[in-house]
Amino acid sequence: MKYELASSSWDNKEIEAINNVIKRNIYTMGDYVKQFEKDFASFTQNKYCVMVNSGSSANLLAIAALFYKKENPLKRGDEVIVPAVSWATTYYPLYQYGLKLKFIDVDKETLNFDIEELKKAVTDKTRLVFAVNLLGNPNEYDEIKNIIQGKNIYLLEDNCESLGGIYKGKQLGSIGLMGTYSTFFSHHMATMEGGLVGTDDEELYHLLLSLRSHGWTRHLPKENKLCVKSDFAFDESFRFILPGYNVRPVEMMGAIGIEQLKKLPEFIQHRRENAKYFKELFGNDERFITQKEIGQSSWFGFSFLIKNQKINRQDIINKLTSASIDTRPIVAGNFARKEVVRWFDYEIQGDLKNADYIDKNGFFVGNHQFDIKDKLDYLKKVLM
Numbered sequence: 001m002k003y004e005l006a007s008s009s010w011d012n013k014e015i016e017a018i019n020n021v022i023k024r025n026i027y028t029m030g031d032y033v034k035q036f037e038k039d040f041a042s043f044t045q046n047k048y049c050v051m052v053n054s055g056s057s058a059n060l061l062a063i064a065a066l067f068y069k070k071e072n073p074l075k076r077g078d079e080v081i082v083p084a085v086s087w088a089t090t091y092y093p094l095y096q097y098g099l100k101l102k103f104i105d106v107d108k109e110t111l112n113f114d115i116e117e118l119k120k121a122v123t124d125k126t127r128l129v130f131a132v133n134l135l136g137n138p139n140e141y142d143e144i145k146n147i148i149q150g151k152n153i154y155l156l157e158d159n160c161e162s163l164g165g166i167y168k169g170k171q172l173g174s175i176g177l178m179g180t181y182s183t184f185f186s187h188h189m190a191t192m193e194g195g196l197v198g199t200d201d202e203e204l205y206h207l208l209l210s211l212r213s214h215g216w217t218r219h220l221p222k223e224n225k226l227c228v229k230s231d232f233a234f235d236e237s238f239r240f241i242l243p244g245y246n247v248r249p250v251e252m253m254g255a256i257g258i259e260q261l262k263k264l265p266e267f268i269q270h271r272r273e274n275a276k277y278f279k280e281l282f283g284n285d286e287r288f289i290t291q292k293e294i295g296q297s298s299w300f301g302f303s304f305l306i307k308n309q310k311i312n313r314q315d316i317i318n319k320l321t322s323a324s325i326d327t328r329p330i331v332a333g334n335f336a337r338k339e340v341v342r343w344f345d346y347e348i349q350g351d352l353k354n355a356d357y358i359d360k361n362g363f364f365v366g367n368h369q370f371d372i373k374d375k376l377d378y379l380k381k382v383l384m
Contacts, residue, residue, distance in 0.1 A: 033254030046198030055182025215244025
């Protein structure tokens with residue numbers, strides 16, 4: 001490819017980190033993972049972070065944890081508001097836990113919640129708003145908080161595409177009750193597979209620790225919010241208190257994460273500089289709508305929405321493909337139109353006209369953790 005969707009952010013530091021794990025000959029989750037969790041929590045402004053094997057698992061554990069809270073837990077049948085445009089694993093844990101999804105439209109410019117539709121969607125039945133920061137871009141969190149203020153509604157953030165984004169001084173993923181992250185290969189930093197959940201809530205932190213590892217007590221601190229632990233470690237070896245999972249990371253992922261996190265500020269700075277140049281090239285292009293930045297985006301990628309209906313998206317995609325420029329739909333397009341939702345308990349708020357438009361007329365190209373002005377110049381030339 002002349003313009004790839006993503007590229008490796010590893011160098012000799014990550015290889016050295018892997019070799020250090022090999023030297024220790026301990027591969028299951030251990031000290032490196034613990035250190036990475038602490039470092040990551042500090043960067044993202046969360047009090048606690050729990051690492052798992054993927055961003056998808058991070059979403060799963062975040063939803064699961066809300067079902068086992070001692071006070072005011074979620075229950076099967078509760079209503080959750082979600083944007084119609086996101087990735088599959090925003091929605092799957094909601095279905096898997098028997099929650100009712102309410103799809104609402106997104107804004108064509110920000111690609112995040114349409115705030116007016118959110119106002120209409122919130123009812124006495126709403127228990128959770130699951131905000132998705134799409135392609136690095138923050139939601140309008142002041143507006144969201146005003147809408148749900150004083151109501152029995154939790155706010156979660158799916159921040160898997162937006163690590164390092166900032167809204168009014170707050171790191172994305174630290175604004176809601178919990179935030180989820182992905183460290184997959186193509187994301188802002190890469191442990192190849194991997195994800196994390198961040199929170200300031202100690203009970204949720206302990207629930208996440210247990211749910212991550214079979215629902216047992218072994219990884220809980222002696223003083224915790226879930227149970228009284230025995231002083232005899234043998235008793236806690238196989239003590240199960242929750243119906244959990246095994247979604248643990250391996251030790252190499254933690255070791256790599258420590259090194260990647262040191263580089264992350266520079267990675268994000270390059271992405272923002274690339275975005276500034278992208279906007280210079282395409283921000284006033286009458287053929288396209290490009291993403292409107294809210295706060296400080298971390299610019300996962302660069303989206304295009306075709307404005308001129310005389311332009312055919314398939315022709316553009318064919319042209320880009322022939323020119324060795326990698327493209328994708330804007331995440332999964334309008335997920336409410338996917339066949340899989342026949343399994344869901346769901347309803348649709350309004351007509352989802354913007355999500356439908358994005359589904360039919362949108363595409364995005366990659367951003368990278370290094371200067372890509374030459375690639376953006378090439379993209380401009382191909383799209384002339």
